[in-house]
Amino acid sequence: MRLSADHIDWTVHGHRLLDGVSLAVEPGETFGLIGPNGSGKTTLLRVLAGLRKPKRGRVLIDDHPMYAMPQRDIARTIAFVEQQAETLDRIVVREAVALGRTPFLTALQPWSEHDDAIVSRALHDVGMAHLAERLWHTLSGGERQRVHIARALAQQPRILLLDEPTNHLDIRHQLSILQLVRQLPVTVVIALHDLNQAMGCDRIGVMDGGRLVDLGEPEQVLSAERLYRTFGVQVDFLVDPADRRPVMRFRNAL
Template sequence: MSIAAEQLTWRIAGKTVLDAVSLEARPGEMLGLLGPNGSGKTSLLRLLAGLKQPHSGRVMLDREDVRAISRRSIAQRVAFVEQHATTNANLKVVDVVKLGRFPHRSMFSGWSSADEEAVEDALAKAGMTGKRNDPWQSLSGGEKQRAHIARALAQTPRELILDEPTNHLDIQHQIGLLRLVSGLPVTSIIALHDLNHAAMFCDRLVVLRQGRVVASGHPADVLTEDLLRSVFSVEARIERHDHSARPHIHYVR
């Protein structure tokens, strides 16, 4: 086990947003989180990243309750890429990525060779080495997302959590970003809207509806015509060459 939720319940203003949610992301896999708007995906990701505390249940990192782990230690191994991350427009790309090293540095420590190596490696993995000295405001939407992923990778995380990172990107950048994440040597949990992208890139899926898990497993087992109808209110035809193949969804007009 890499990261897991055990019976998480979270409320806001008296409303239950997550109701006894459990899931497990295995080491090295890409776990996709699906569900309609308002199903609790963002709240769940924030709980998993340690940014919120559940009203009941717990989040585990390698079988240790995160409440027993310091915030700095969590930040050294869990990186979170928000849906609408913002950055000071006066910074260069390399300066944005360097922000990812803060959890690993003390107040009085200087910039080390390990810091430099982590930043350079993150830029390379995100395909942003050639943009390292470009000003933030000059980047395209896809490049900004890649820069934020590079900042997360500079944390040298073991777990990477992403909240709908492909929103507002064109199809080329959506595919490129998902290909990047799926190829990283980390455990990743990613919330997605596009069901075909989830089927294409994720090792396993968890589907939420009204704050509860209604399905989990391999994309071929989870993405069924009945589930699309009951959870997403769409009529679709599922195409696959055999039972174990990744499904492709054809929406009915």
């Protein structure tokens, strides 16, 4: 499913957080968003998720304006994993993940064994099945993040938006979650802090000062010049001897 933004602006108290952002993410593509803190990545994801209405421009799903779609249809199509999402304290892990099935439940279609199976699979995919009955408030930050990703998977979206989903995870779970996301048969937009992780995306967009300043395949976009201009760092490009892929080593430019 295709997701696109058409000249999106977002302004708060006279401060423009998004400035004329246009992009199109193709069906099945994993699209990475990178940029310095405060560059507009999270704001753009929230607009793409339908949580904020742009001041100017529009978001389209398969060329259909999002504003014209019923909220339930949006929730059945897009799942969003926020950077610091919260869930009610007095529920267990399985119940938190089951919230992802809410858009599909109606009086004529109540909870079923099919929903149970989807929740169990989502828990298994993020390595949290063994903690399914644990209370939410007893989890670590990394465990909570994995539960939020499981909730998004239980939603069975066609478009998955993730805001720096690996921030609270140890390196093993960072790698497993990113591998899982890349294998999903969905359109993915993922904001990443680690630029080496961004190298695994199909394409990346660089945000800076609320603008999309670069867009393309990682090898083209992540040049020494771009990294210096946007992040203020110098970089050495190395080659991973295991798979011959480029790896970046950063040096302070000051």
